[in-house]
Amino acid sequence: MSTVIGNGGAVRRGGAVRTGSRLLRRGMAMARVARPFRLTLVTIMAGALLQAQAQGSGEYAVKAAFLYNFARFVEWPGEALGNGGSPLLVGVMGDDPFGSSIDQTVAGKNVNGHPIAVRRLKWGQNLRQCHILFISSSEARRLPQILESLRGASVLTVADMEHFDQQGGVVRFLIEDGKVRFEINVDAADQAGLKISSKLLALAKIVRAQR
Numbered sequence: 001m002s003t004v005i006g007n008g009g010a011v012r013r014g015g016a017v018r019t020g021s022r023l024l025r026r027g028m029a030m031a032r033v034a035r036p037f038r039l040t041l042v043t044i045m046a047g048a049l050l051q052a053q054a055q056g057s058g059e060y061a062v063k064a065a066f067l068y069n070f071a072r073f074v075e076w077p078g079e080a081l082g083n084g085g086s087p088l089l090v091g092v093m094g095d096d097p098f099g100s101s102i103d104q105t106v107a108g109k110n111v112n113g114h115p116i117a118v119r120r121l122k123w124g125q126n127l128r129q130c131h132i133l134f135i136s137s138s139e140a141r142r143l144p145q146i147l148e149s150l151r152g153a154s155v156l157t158v159a160d161m162e163h164f165d166q167q168g169g170v171v172r173f174l175i176e177d178g179k180v181r182f183e184i185n186v187d188a189a190d191q192a193g194l195k196i197s198s199k200l201l202a203l204a205k206i207v208r209a210q211r
Contacts (some may be wrong), residue, residue: 062180063160063173064102067132070156070171071111075195076131080154087117089129093146094136096120128153135159135169143167154193165207170194172207183207 071088081088088111092098106116119130123142127133133155135146140161147168150157160173165185170192172183187209189196 058101059175059180060098061101061105064098064105066173066180066182067102067134067158068105068109068116070132070158070200071116073197073200074156075197076154077193080131080193081114084113086114088114088131090116090118091121091127091130091133092118092136093121093123093127093133093139095138097136098134128155130155132156132158135161135164137161143169150192156189156192156194166209168209171204181205185209 067090071090090102090106092102103118106118109116121127121130121133123139123146127146127150131154133150135143135157137160139146143159143161143164144167147157156171157169158171158173159169161169165172165183165188168185168188170185170188172185174181174183182204183206184196184201184204185207186196186201
């Protein structure tokens, strides 16, 4: 009788067929479970890109679309969001690289009943009122003071400055192969009391706080 060779040596063809069949069924079952997860990730990415294209594309149009998706896939403590209907505030601190793209991206949108509002802020204003705060590279020199002023506040800090997340920021945008990517400092998120969806984490490069 002919045989096939596996990791455990020679086995009968019939046994190999039955083993292969079981593995195939197991793989199909795993694929059915994973498919909705993969589709959700594709939806996030496609939604961001489509919104950016509708606004004329450009790096910061894409980043604006990602900020909106961050709002959808991050959970804030109840006391941080306030009562139903209170705005989810996206702040842009320093020189504004977005222009109107971020306003167009969030116009008329809400997250769990909280309408999204955008405010432009400067150093000295109340940054802790924000739920998401994009810190412009114009603020690089005072970044340590900014992050210190937000210590203990449930603010998702975002920037595209080099080493931002390693200094205690939560999300850092970067460009790889001509595409907008992002890193997430999960320790900084935990310290801010933010729960980031595993779906969003799956798209990110994970960074840990420096010890």
